[in-house]
Amino acid sequence: AAYRVEAEQAQRAGAARVVAVPATSGSNASGGAYVGDIGNGAGNTLTLTRPAGFGPGEYVLVAHYANADRNTGHPYNTDVISRFLDITETGGATTRGVFRHGYAWDNFWSQATPLTLTTASGALVLGNATAYAPNLDRLELARLVLEVDNTAK
Numbered sequence: 001a002a003y004r005v006e007a008e009q010a011q012r013a014g015a016a017r018v019v020a021v022p023a024t025s026g027s028n029a030s031g032g033a034y035v036g037d038i039g040n041g042a043g044n045t046l047t048l049t050r051p052a053g054f055g056p057g058e059y060v061l062v063a064h065y066a067n068a069d070r071n072t073g074h075p076y077n078t079d080v081i082s083r084f085l086d087i088t089e090t091g092g093a094t095t096r097g098v099f100r101h102g103y104a105w106d107n108f109w110s111q112a113t114p115l116t117l118t119t120a121s122g123a124l125v126l127g128n129a130t131a132y133a134p135n136l137d138r139l140e141l142a143r144l145v146l147e148v149d150n151t152a153k
Helices: none
Strands: 002-006 017-020 033-036 046-048 057-066 083-089 094-099 109-117 124-127 135-143
Touching (some): 057 083, 057 094, 094 109, 124 135
Antiparallel strands (some): 002 135, 017 033, 046 124, 057 109, 083 094
8 A cells, every 4th residue: 555665766857866875884774775965956856656546635755864964063062954855746736844853864764744645646756946855765655544434334
C-alpha cells in the first residue's frame, strides 16, 4: 500500500545531485547514497512520479532526510535551522513540510507530511525556491486511509 523509492532514483533537475556515502562513514543512508543540493532556486528539484492507482485523495509522504544547517554556531548556542521542503503536485497545490535539525548531513531521520492530492496522476515535485531543502535519502508515499467499512455487522 506504500510506494517506496530511493531519492537518487527519482528525476533530478538543476543542481540536485546524487551523493555517494562511503560504507565506512557510519551513515544510515539506504542504498549508500542520497540526493543533496535540492532547493536554493526554483529549478533545483527532485520529481517523484506517482504510480498507477495513486489517484486523488489524502496521502502521507514520508521523507527520510538529513539536515545539519546552523546559523553562526556559537560554542554556547548552536543556532540550529529547520529546512523546508515544498511538495508541489503537478496541476495541483503545494504543501510545505518542515524538517528540523538532525545533527548530521548524512544521518537520516523520517518526517511525515500529509498531502491532499487532487489530480489523477500529477507528479510530486520536491524543492524550495528560496532556500536549500534537506538532503533526501528515501521517499514513501501512501494513502492516509486505505479502506473504511461502516456497515453494521
